[in-house]
Amino acid sequence: DTGVSQNPRHKITKRGQNVTFRCDPISEHNRLYWYRQTLGQGPEFLTYFQNEAQLEKSRLLSDRFSAERPKGSFSTLEIQRTEQGDSAMYLCASSLTLSYGTDTQYFGPGTRLTVL
Amino acid sequence: AQKITQTQPGMFVQEKEAVTLDCTYDTSDQSYGLFWYKQPSSGEMIFLIYQGSYDEQNATEGRYSLNFQKARKSANLVISASQLGDSAMYFCAMREATGNQFYFGTGTSLTVIP
Numbered sequence: 001d002t003g004v005s006q007n008p009r010h011k012i013t014k015r016g017q018n019v020t021f022r023c024d025p026i027s028e029h030n031r032l033y034w035y036r037q038t039l040g041q042g043p044e045f046l047t048y049f050q051n052e053a054q055l056e057k058s059r060l061l062s063d064r065f066s067a068e069r070p071k072g073s074f075s076t077l078e079i080q081r082t083e084q085g086d087s088a089m090y091l092c093a094s095s096l097t098l099s100y101g102t103d104t105q106y107f108g109p110g111t112r113l114t115v116l
Numbered sequence: 117a118q119k120i121t122q123t124q125p126g127m128f129v130q131e132k133e134a135v136t137l138d139c140t141y142d143t144s145d146q147s148y149g150l151f152w153y154k155q156p157s158s159g160e161m162i163f164l165i166y167q168g169s170y171d172e173q174n175a176t177e178g179r180y181s182l183n184f185q186k187a188r189k190s191a192n193l194v195i196s197a198s199q200l201g202d203s204a205m206y207f208c209a210m211r212e213a214t215g216n217q218f219y220f221g222t223g224t225s226l227t228v229i230p
Contacts, residue, residue, distance in 0.1 A: 033218070040222070040223075041222060041223075042209075042220030042221055042222050042223050043220050045217040045219075055216060056211070058217075089159060091161065093161070093218075103149075104166055105163070107162075108160070108161065109158070109160045110158060
């Protein structure tokens with residue numbers, strides 16, 4: 001039984017560089033979420049996919065951020081022209097839609113980004 | 117207004133004792149789900165327990181139970197017989213049936229004292 005996996009686990013980059021993170025959800029899960037978590041805070045919603053469709057994006061998600069989920073399987077989150085304020089833990093979660101609409105999300109281990 | 121409020125930044129509990137972590141929520145939806153997650157220092161968010169807004173019984177999962185008081189909009193987590201491995205951050209979260217987001221609180225840091 002495999003849970004949600006994320007790669008890389010840690011990423012250190014210089015300001016202005018582009019970075020890409022990958023998330024592999026639980027195989028039968030149709031929903032995939034990206035969150036950002038900074039120290040001392042709870043996760044903040046970034047974006048959400050149902051299958052391959054990106055259905056919602058937070059206002060937190062600037063134009064430098066883009067996410068994809070081709071074929072409704074794995075997802076990538078790219079940050080262009082990174083800034084020091086992008087330093088955070090990026091969490092991916094997946095869930096299976098239940099009939100009454102409240103589904104449990106299962107999280108991956110996260111990717112910790114440090115922008116120097 | 118905050119969707120989820122956790123007013124206890126830090127809590128201490130003696131090993132083998134019970135502890136209650138507070139959570140209040142704000143929604144105008146009739147259908148919603150409430151969740152508790154544990155986040156150890158390793159960083160992974162671990163699902164603990166779920167309560168649906170229409171569930172009449174309080175949810176229980178092993179040593180975890182959720183004290184759901186709908187009229188007061190509270191969903192407190194009770195951990196019985198605390199263990200050293202329970203030391204972690206605990207987050208309360210809510211998902212409204214009409215939306216796609218999960219809303220998280222700021223968390224409570226629990227330390228279990230031997």
